[in-house]
Amino acid sequence: MSRKARLGKGLDALLGSVEKTAAESDGELRHLPVESIRPGRYQPRTRMDEASLSDLAASIKAQGVVQPIVVRETVAGDYELIAGERRWRAAKMAGLGELPAVVRRVPDEIALAVGLIENIQREDLNPLEEASGLRRLLDEFGLTHQQVAESIGRSRAAVSNLLRLLNLDPPVRAHLEAGHIEAGHARAILALPREQQLAAAETVMQQRLSVRQTEQLVRRYLSGTRKKKRNRASQDADLRQLEEELSEHLAARVSLEHSGRRGRVVIEYNSLDELEGILERLRSSRAASGQ
Structure with a gap:
């Protein structure tokens, strides 16, 4: 059986059930030592906000971990995170000795998908992290755009728009990742040649432009570029x-x-x-x- 076929069957069984309780899920609920858990290889998140993590740690210290994390057991006898890395890190920060976890038998083909989808459903990823995770689903596991869209509950167009963010000029991507501009700004800026994208992004930040204003800015850039090309073409002909x-x-x-x-x-x-x-x-x- 192909890797793609195995993944499809696994997704049918697992997608949409990441946050189920042990009674509802196909995993076993246990209370695991915090130190026996390590980060997952397929974690789509690349950075975590320390202030947000501290707030979550304070909440966990007061109320405990309400939603179990999801892990899989390794051959070494410890546990690898599939979903819930923020809760695990916050629990360590809060000084908890153990936390509730649903232990599942999840192959590599499924681990990325589950971790990605859990984070997307909880709106825990920034747009570039989400886009990078979707790209891995496409490239490493052979899913189509439509399959990815169905797996995360988004339209195919929304998936395509997210993936386009990976084509941004690297400095503009850095501004998006840092939250200096929003995904709407970035999508508008994508219409420009790479050599013009950073200048446009800097104008957006300096003038605090809305997405609509950014679209107007991009149209002005494109109009000027076309005019220069026409003038150059006319001059070249002469x-x-x-x-x-x-x-x-x-x-x-x-x-x-x-x-x-x-x-x-x-x-x-x-x-x-x-x-x-x-x-x-x-x-x-x-x-x-x-x-």
Whole structure:
């Protein structure tokens, strides 16, 4: 059986049930020593907000862990996290010795999917973490965009829009990850060439633009770019015409190199005799003009 087929069957059994209690789930509820649990290899989260973690630790200290984490047992006899890393870290911070956990038999093919979906359902991931996790589901486990969309309860268009964020210029991605701009800003900025994206993002941050205002900014950028291209194309056409006229008049290959208000004329020749012929034609032109 293919890896993709195994994953599909596993998802059918596991998706949407990550947060079930032991009585409802296919796992076994245990109270495990906090120190026997280690982070999961397929954890989609790349960073955690320390202030938020401290708040959760205070809540756990007062009320305990209300929702069990989800783990799987390893061959070494300890436990690997599948879902609930924030709760586990907060429990350690709160000084708990053990915490409730649902222990499941979950193969590698399912661990990433479960961890990702649990975090998405709890809105615990930033847009880039979510996009990176979705990309792993596509690349490592062979799911289609539609299968990914169904597994996380999103539309196919929403999945595609998230994945597009991975195409941002790296400095702009860093601003998105840090929360300096929102996903809506980033999606608008994606319409720009990479070399213009950072400048647009900096304008958004400096002027505190809304998503709608960012879309207008991007349209202005694109309008200016198209105008420059049209002007450049028109200028290039004029230069090519002049090159042809000069080449025909001098019977030699002529190139015009123009930049700003300056430029130069390059006349090519293959021998001193050819050069003498070019100079003679220039003298004839000068004489014909009466100079």
